[in-house]
Amino acid sequence: MPYGNTPNIRNATGSGIAIISDRPSPPSPAASGGRWSCPLPVGGVNCCLRLFGKVRLMGDAVDKVVDKVAGKKARKLSRRTKAGLAVIAACLAGGGIWYYTTDHRHWPETVLDLGNDVQMRLVLIPAGKFIMGSPATEAGRGGDEGPQHAVTISKPFYMGVFEVTQEQYEQVMGANPSRFKGATNPVEWVSWDDAVEFCRKLSARTGKKVMLPTEAQWEYACRAGTTTAFHTGDELKPGQANAGIPSNPGVWDRIMAWVEKFLPQKAKTIQTTPAGSFPPNGFGLYDMHGNVWEWCSDWHADSYANLPAGQAGAKNQDPTGPDSGASRVLRGGSWGGDPQLCRSALRFRLTPDYRICDVGFRVAVDSE
Numbered sequence: 001m002p003y004g005n006t007p008n009i010r011n012a013t014g015s016g017i018a019i020i021s022d023r024p025s026p027p028s029p030a031a032s033g034g035r036w037s038c039p040l041p042v043g044g045v046n047c048c049l050r051l052f053g054k055v056r057l058m059g060d061a062v063d064k065v066v067d068k069v070a071g072k073k074a075r076k077l078s079r080r081t082k083a084g085l086a087v088i089a090a091c092l093a094g095g096g097i098w099y100y101t102t103d104h105r106h107w108p109e110t111v112l113d114l115g116n117d118v119q120m121r122l123v124l125i126p127a128g129k130f131i132m133g134s135p136a137t138e139a140g141r142g143g144d145e146g147p148q149h150a151v152t153i154s155k156p157f158y159m160g161v162f163e164v165t166q167e168q169y170e171q172v173m174g175a176n177p178s179r180f181k182g183a184t185n186p187v188e189w190v191s192w193d194d195a196v197e198f199c200r201k202l203s204a205r206t207g208k209k210v211m212l213p214t215e216a217q218w219e220y221a222c223r224a225g226t227t228t229a230f231h232t233g234d235e236l237k238p239g240q241a242n243a244g245i246p247s248n249p250g251v252w253d254r255i256m257a258w259v260e261k262f263l264p265q266k267a268k269t270i271q272t273t274p275a276g277s278f279p280p281n282g283f284g285l286y287d288m289h290g291n292v293w294e295w296c297s298d299w300h301a302d303s304y305a306n307l308p309a310g311q312a313g314a315k316n317q318d319p320t321g322p323d324s325g326a327s328r329v330l331r332g333g334s335w336g337g338d339p340q341l342c343r344s345a346l347r348f349r350l351t352p353d354y355r356i357c358d359v360g361f362r363v364a365v366d367s368e
Helices: 045-069 071-101 166-173 192-206 215-223 251-260
Strands: 017-019 109-115 118-125 128-132 149-153 157-160 293-299 328-331 348-350 364-366
Touching (some): 128 215
Antiparallel strands (some): 109 118, 157 364
């Protein structure tokens, strides 16, 4: 079963962007804001206190009953019962707090109405700071991933929960160029020029500023507060992303690998996967590693050191990359590449008119 909800929410009210969250944006990835999605009956300290209060009231009620029925001996038993209930409440509270602090949060979301019951979910990415690039010791590091430097994202922005799907792309552009057809599969075989045109048309349709994310926004959103090579840790394991590794590792995968040696072509599973097929990161974004490469708005620079630090927004605050260049930046890796090519800091580049079956994109939207 997919981890994420379908990328197209049906029956949304109104048009354009509709806020579906009931909480304001938390100030940072480590903040305690955000709605509880914990399945336990405890949502936080306040809930915990209320539950303990209910336990006390239950104990008082038991006391009154046993006073009349069994006297002092039974009253001692009722105190033990209250103590047991208190322990259960503490366990539930601890479980809820653990669930929350391990990034099982629900960040505020918005919905773009694309028409014909096709919608696009976006999640609010809070403003904050992070270290952009990779350390010299990171396995697979490229020369254009440094030097590491502190970057400030000065204002929150919305980002697509999923890569743009074929259904969404076709609704806006009237065509589906993808090789691996599937309504909820990410659109691919799109150039940077195509992606920008999609954003232009969607902006006109919704009245909102839709754009490709800068690569600083992309890396910040991908990391979601992590500093490791991937938002999953120092390695990307099977079952965590569609990235040149089996999605369901085990005996069956080994058998299929053996069978494929005798087939004229690889199994059809070696391709894009539907949106939401793998777990999200701490911001609730899916497929930030693998599935398809994602276009960013920036021109590619051979080194961050080549960016002019003296200009606001050039390097350290809301950077937008060089003013010109020959190639645009892509991030995230793809289904056909080695997992090392999916690292949070890895940068790839292609000319703006280049199209291939493992390149797609996701959009960003101004929060104002």
